[in-house]
Amino acid sequence: MLSQNASEQVHLWYPTPFAILRDYLVSGIISKLPKGSFLEIGIGPSVGMIPTLARYGHSGMGIDISEEVVEYAIKLLPKCLHNIFLAVGDFWTINDQFDLVIALDFLEHFEDDDAVLRKLHSLTRAEGTLILCVPAREKKWDETDKWAGHFRRYEKLTIIKKLSEAHLYCDVLWSFGFPLLNIATLVRNYLLAKQNKKNAYLERYDQSTRTKLSGITALEETKWRIFFNNFWLFPFTLLQKPFLQRDWGVSYIIKALPMY
Numbered sequence: 001m002l003s004q005n006a007s008e009q010v011h012l013w014y015p016t017p018f019a020i021l022r023d024y025l026v027s028g029i030i031s032k033l034p035k036g037s038f039l040e041i042g043i044g045p046s047v048g049m050i051p052t053l054a055r056y057g058h059s060g061m062g063i064d065i066s067e068e069v070v071e072y073a074i075k076l077l078p079k080c081l082h083n084i085f086l087a088v089g090d091f092w093t094i095n096d097q098f099d100l101v102i103a104l105d106f107l108e109h110f111e112d113d114d115a116v117l118r119k120l121h122s123l124t125r126a127e128g129t130l131i132l133c134v135p136a137r138e139k140k141w142d143e144t145d146k147w148a149g150h151f152r153r154y155e156k157l158t159i160i161k162k163l164s165e166a167h168l169y170c171d172v173l174w175s176f177g178f179p180l181l182n183i184a185t186l187v188r189n190y191l192l193a194k195q196n197k198k199n200a201y202l203e204r205y206d207q208s209t210r211t212k213l214s215g216i217t218a219l220e221e222t223k224w225r226i227f228f229n230n231f232w233l234f235p236f237t238l239l240q241k242p243f244l245q246r247d248w249g250v251s252y253i254i255k256a257l258p259m260y
Contacts, residue, residue: 015228017184017236018250019046021177022104022133024237025244025253027052029172033129036099039063041091042106045072049102050084059083060098065090066212097125104133105251108150109211117166124258130168132254134159136175140250143192144185146202149211156247159254168256175249180236185250 030052038060040048050062061084064070070088077086091103101124110116124130135145135153145153160170196202205213230237243249 015046017228017233018177018181020228020230020233021181021237021240022251022253023049023052025174025176025240026102026104026131026133029129029131029253029255030056030058030100033100036128038100038102039091039094039096039098039123040102040104042103043069043073043086045069045076047073047076047086048104050077050081050086053100054078054081054084058100060100062086063089063091063094091123092119094123096123097128098123099125099128100131101128102131104131105135105148107132107134108145108152108154109148109214111151113151114162114166117162117168121166121168121258126258126260128258130254130256130258132252132256134252134254136247136249136252142185143189143196147192147196147210148214149207149209151207154252156252159252163254163256167259169259170254171257172253172255174244174253175247175251176240176244176253177250178240178243178246178248180233180239181250182248 026049030049033056035057036059038053038058040050040053040060040062041064042048043050043062043064048062053060059082062073063086064073065088067088070086074086077084101120103120107113107116120130120132135150136156138153138155141153156173156175160173163170202210240249
Protein backbone atom coordinates (compact mmCIF):
# COMPACT_ATOMS: atom_id res chain seq x y z
CA MET A 1 0.00 0.00 0.00
CA LEU A 2 1.37 3.42 -0.92
CA SER A 3 1.55 6.05 1.75
CA GLN A 4 -1.19 8.65 1.96
CA ASN A 5 1.41 11.28 1.20
CA ALA A 6 2.37 9.52 -2.03
CA SER A 7 -1.23 9.16 -3.13
CA GLU A 8 -1.89 12.86 -2.51
CA GLN A 9 0.87 13.89 -4.88
CA VAL A 10 -0.34 12.17 -8.05
CA HIS A 11 -3.30 12.38 -10.38
CA LEU A 12 -5.57 9.53 -11.34
CA TRP A 13 -5.07 7.90 -14.70
CA TYR A 14 -7.05 9.03 -17.72
CA PRO A 15 -6.94 7.67 -21.30
CA THR A 16 -3.94 8.87 -23.28
CA PRO A 17 -3.14 8.85 -27.02
CA PHE A 18 -0.38 6.34 -26.27
CA ALA A 19 -2.74 3.84 -24.63
CA ILE A 20 -5.39 4.23 -27.33
CA LEU A 21 -2.99 3.69 -30.25
CA ARG A 22 -1.24 0.81 -28.48
CA ASP A 23 -4.43 -0.96 -27.44
CA TYR A 24 -5.87 -0.73 -30.96
CA LEU A 25 -2.95 -2.78 -32.27
CA VAL A 26 -2.91 -5.23 -29.37
CA SER A 27 -6.65 -5.79 -29.88
CA GLY A 28 -5.90 -6.73 -33.48
CA ILE A 29 -3.50 -9.44 -32.31
CA ILE A 30 -5.95 -10.76 -29.72
CA SER A 31 -8.77 -10.92 -32.29
CA LYS A 32 -6.81 -13.51 -34.31
CA LEU A 33 -6.08 -15.82 -31.36
CA PRO A 34 -8.24 -18.82 -30.39
CA LYS A 35 -10.27 -18.52 -27.18
CA GLY A 36 -8.35 -19.61 -24.11
CA SER A 37 -7.02 -18.71 -20.69
CA PHE A 38 -5.08 -15.51 -20.10
CA LEU A 39 -2.97 -13.69 -17.57
CA GLU A 40 -2.49 -9.94 -17.91
CA ILE A 41 0.28 -8.57 -15.71
CA GLY A 42 0.29 -4.91 -14.69
CA ILE A 43 -3.26 -4.01 -15.71
CA GLY A 44 -3.04 -0.47 -14.41
CA PRO A 45 -6.16 1.50 -13.45
CA SER A 46 -7.41 1.35 -17.06
CA VAL A 47 -8.27 -2.39 -16.67
CA GLY A 48 -5.69 -3.12 -19.37
CA MET A 49 -6.93 -5.32 -22.19
CA ILE A 50 -9.59 -7.05 -20.04
CA PRO A 51 -12.66 -5.72 -21.93
CA THR A 52 -11.11 -6.78 -25.25
CA LEU A 53 -10.24 -10.22 -23.91
CA ALA A 54 -13.81 -10.65 -22.65
CA ARG A 55 -15.23 -9.57 -26.00
CA TYR A 56 -13.27 -12.32 -27.76
CA GLY A 57 -14.29 -14.99 -25.26
CA HIS A 58 -11.10 -15.41 -23.23
CA SER A 59 -11.16 -16.21 -19.52
CA GLY A 60 -8.55 -15.53 -16.85
CA MET A 61 -7.23 -12.81 -14.63
CA GLY A 62 -5.50 -9.47 -14.51
CA ILE A 63 -3.06 -8.59 -11.73
CA ASP A 64 -1.18 -5.54 -10.51
CA ILE A 65 1.14 -4.99 -7.54
CA SER A 66 -0.67 -1.80 -6.52
CA GLU A 67 -3.77 -2.15 -4.35
CA GLU A 68 -4.86 1.40 -5.27
CA VAL A 69 -4.60 0.62 -8.96
CA VAL A 70 -6.62 -2.61 -8.69
CA GLU A 71 -9.31 -0.92 -6.60
CA TYR A 72 -9.65 1.80 -9.21
CA ALA A 73 -9.68 -0.72 -12.08
CA ILE A 74 -12.37 -2.88 -10.47
CA LYS A 75 -14.73 0.11 -10.55
CA LEU A 76 -14.33 0.20 -14.34
CA LEU A 77 -14.77 -3.54 -14.84
CA PRO A 78 -18.27 -4.41 -16.13
CA LYS A 79 -20.18 -6.49 -13.59
CA CYS A 80 -21.42 -8.83 -16.31
CA LEU A 81 -18.01 -10.33 -17.05
CA HIS A 82 -17.78 -14.02 -16.13
CA ASN A 83 -14.63 -16.08 -15.55
CA ILE A 84 -12.53 -12.92 -15.41
CA PHE A 85 -11.28 -11.25 -12.26
CA LEU A 86 -8.74 -8.70 -11.07
CA ALA A 87 -6.42 -9.12 -8.12
CA VAL A 88 -3.46 -7.60 -6.33
CA GLY A 89 -0.61 -9.97 -7.04
CA ASP A 90 3.01 -10.59 -7.90
CA PHE A 91 3.57 -12.51 -11.13
CA TRP A 92 6.66 -14.18 -9.64
CA THR A 93 4.42 -16.23 -7.34
CA ILE A 94 2.21 -17.63 -10.13
CA ASN A 95 3.02 -21.16 -11.26
CA ASP A 96 0.14 -21.88 -13.66
CA GLN A 97 0.40 -21.69 -17.44
CA PHE A 98 -1.86 -19.74 -19.77
CA ASP A 99 -2.76 -19.68 -23.45
CA LEU A 100 -2.09 -15.95 -23.52
CA VAL A 101 0.16 -13.80 -21.33
CA ILE A 102 0.09 -10.01 -21.70
CA ALA A 103 2.61 -7.63 -20.13
CA LEU A 104 2.35 -4.14 -21.60
CA ASP A 105 4.88 -1.46 -20.58
CA PHE A 106 6.17 -3.85 -17.94
CA LEU A 107 9.55 -5.33 -18.81
CA GLU A 108 11.43 -2.02 -18.64
CA HIS A 109 10.61 -1.71 -14.92
CA PHE A 110 12.97 -4.56 -13.98
CA GLU A 111 16.74 -4.42 -13.66
CA ASP A 112 17.02 -8.14 -14.46
CA ASP A 113 14.72 -8.19 -17.49
CA ASP A 114 16.24 -11.48 -18.67
CA ALA A 115 14.90 -13.23 -15.56
CA VAL A 116 11.49 -11.64 -16.20
CA LEU A 117 11.42 -12.97 -19.76
CA ARG A 118 12.29 -16.45 -18.54
CA LYS A 119 9.43 -16.24 -16.04
CA LEU A 120 7.02 -15.04 -18.73
CA HIS A 121 8.11 -17.99 -20.86
CA SER A 122 7.31 -20.36 -17.99
CA LEU A 123 3.83 -18.84 -17.67
CA THR A 124 3.04 -19.36 -21.37
CA ARG A 125 1.83 -22.73 -22.62
CA ALA A 126 3.71 -24.47 -25.41
CA GLU A 127 1.16 -23.41 -28.04
CA GLY A 128 0.47 -20.09 -26.34
CA THR A 129 1.25 -16.45 -27.04
CA LEU A 130 3.06 -13.69 -25.17
CA ILE A 131 2.29 -10.04 -25.97
CA LEU A 132 4.67 -7.32 -24.79
CA CYS A 133 5.03 -3.58 -25.19
CA VAL A 134 8.37 -1.92 -24.43
CA PRO A 135 9.78 1.59 -25.01
CA ALA A 136 11.84 1.93 -28.19
CA ARG A 137 15.30 3.30 -28.89
CA GLU A 138 17.88 3.90 -26.17
CA LYS A 139 18.64 7.41 -27.40
CA LYS A 140 15.00 8.38 -26.78
CA TRP A 141 15.44 8.15 -22.98
CA ASP A 142 13.28 10.96 -21.57
CA GLU A 143 11.28 12.47 -18.71
CA THR A 144 8.59 9.81 -19.04
CA ASP A 145 11.15 7.04 -18.49
CA LYS A 146 12.43 8.77 -15.37
CA TRP A 147 9.08 9.39 -13.67
CA ALA A 148 7.84 5.89 -14.55
CA GLY A 149 10.84 4.21 -12.91
CA HIS A 150 12.19 2.58 -16.07
CA PHE A 151 15.60 0.94 -16.19
CA ARG A 152 16.00 1.10 -19.95
CA ARG A 153 14.61 1.47 -23.44
CA TYR A 154 15.18 -1.19 -26.14
CA GLU A 155 16.68 -1.45 -29.58
CA LYS A 156 15.03 -3.88 -32.00
CA LEU A 157 17.98 -6.25 -32.20
CA THR A 158 18.47 -6.13 -28.42
CA ILE A 159 14.93 -7.19 -27.55
CA ILE A 160 14.89 -9.89 -30.24
CA LYS A 161 18.14 -11.29 -28.82
CA LYS A 162 16.80 -11.22 -25.26
CA LEU A 163 13.63 -13.01 -26.35
CA SER A 164 15.67 -15.69 -28.10
CA GLU A 165 17.86 -16.25 -25.04
CA ALA A 166 14.66 -16.75 -23.01
CA HIS A 167 13.49 -19.31 -25.60
CA LEU A 168 10.89 -16.97 -27.06
CA TYR A 169 10.48 -16.53 -30.80
CA CYS A 170 9.68 -12.98 -31.95
CA ASP A 171 6.77 -13.51 -34.34
CA VAL A 172 5.68 -9.86 -34.64
CA LEU A 173 7.51 -6.64 -33.80
CA TRP A 174 5.86 -3.31 -34.56
CA SER A 175 7.24 0.16 -33.93
CA PHE A 176 4.05 2.09 -33.31
CA GLY A 177 2.70 5.58 -32.76
CA PHE A 178 4.35 7.50 -35.60
CA PRO A 179 3.74 10.35 -36.18
CA LEU A 180 1.24 11.40 -33.47
CA LEU A 181 2.99 9.92 -30.44
CA ASN A 182 6.36 11.35 -31.46
CA ILE A 183 4.85 14.82 -31.16
CA ALA A 184 2.74 14.00 -28.10
CA THR A 185 5.82 12.63 -26.30
CA LEU A 186 7.70 15.90 -26.77
CA VAL A 187 4.78 17.79 -25.24
CA ARG A 188 4.44 15.29 -22.41
CA ASN A 189 8.15 15.47 -21.57
CA TYR A 190 8.00 19.26 -21.44
CA LEU A 191 5.00 19.17 -19.10
CA LEU A 192 6.54 16.49 -16.88
CA ALA A 193 9.80 18.45 -16.57
CA LYS A 194 7.84 21.58 -15.68
CA GLN A 195 5.70 19.70 -13.18
CA ASN A 196 8.71 18.03 -11.56
CA LYS A 197 10.43 21.35 -11.17
CA LYS A 198 7.40 22.47 -9.17
CA ASN A 199 6.87 19.42 -6.96
CA ALA A 200 10.28 17.63 -7.05
CA TYR A 201 8.60 14.31 -7.89
CA LEU A 202 11.81 12.57 -8.99
CA GLU A 203 13.68 13.70 -5.91
CA ARG A 204 10.97 12.66 -3.44
CA TYR A 205 10.33 9.15 -4.77
CA ASP A 206 12.88 6.44 -5.47
CA GLN A 207 12.79 4.28 -8.59
CA SER A 208 10.81 1.47 -6.93
CA THR A 209 8.09 3.85 -5.73
CA ARG A 210 7.89 5.57 -9.12
CA THR A 211 7.32 2.14 -10.69
CA LYS A 212 4.39 1.52 -8.32
CA LEU A 213 3.01 4.97 -9.07
CA SER A 214 3.41 4.62 -12.83
CA GLY A 215 -0.06 3.09 -13.03
CA ILE A 216 -1.36 6.43 -11.78
CA THR A 217 -0.24 9.23 -14.04
CA ALA A 218 2.21 11.74 -12.64
CA LEU A 219 1.06 14.22 -15.26
CA GLU A 220 -1.61 16.65 -14.16
CA GLU A 221 -4.89 16.55 -16.01
CA THR A 222 -4.88 18.50 -19.27
CA LYS A 223 -7.72 20.38 -20.97
CA TRP A 224 -6.88 18.40 -24.13
CA ARG A 225 -8.06 15.13 -22.56
CA ILE A 226 -11.54 15.67 -24.09
CA PHE A 227 -9.93 14.56 -27.37
CA PHE A 228 -8.33 11.46 -25.84
CA ASN A 229 -10.88 8.92 -27.00
CA ASN A 230 -11.40 6.41 -29.80
CA PHE A 231 -13.51 8.80 -31.87
CA TRP A 232 -10.98 11.61 -32.18
CA LEU A 233 -7.90 9.38 -32.34
CA PHE A 234 -9.23 6.75 -34.74
CA PRO A 235 -7.56 8.38 -37.80
CA PHE A 236 -4.21 8.13 -36.04
CA THR A 237 -4.72 4.45 -35.19
CA LEU A 238 -4.91 3.89 -38.95
CA LEU A 239 -2.20 6.40 -39.88
CA GLN A 240 0.41 4.53 -37.82
CA LYS A 241 -0.13 1.27 -39.73
CA PRO A 242 2.06 2.00 -42.80
CA PHE A 243 4.98 2.77 -40.48
CA LEU A 244 4.85 -0.26 -38.16
CA GLN A 245 7.83 -1.92 -39.85
CA ARG A 246 9.84 1.29 -39.69
CA ASP A 247 11.80 2.08 -36.55
CA TRP A 248 10.16 5.49 -36.16
CA GLY A 249 7.64 4.89 -33.38
CA VAL A 250 7.94 5.48 -29.64
CA SER A 251 7.49 1.88 -28.47
CA TYR A 252 7.47 -1.71 -29.72
CA ILE A 253 4.56 -4.11 -29.62
CA ILE A 254 5.79 -7.70 -29.65
CA LYS A 255 4.03 -10.99 -30.21
CA ALA A 256 6.28 -13.80 -29.03
CA LEU A 257 5.87 -17.57 -29.11
CA PRO A 258 7.51 -19.94 -26.59
CA MET A 259 10.05 -22.43 -27.84
CA TYR A 260 10.07 -25.69 -25.85
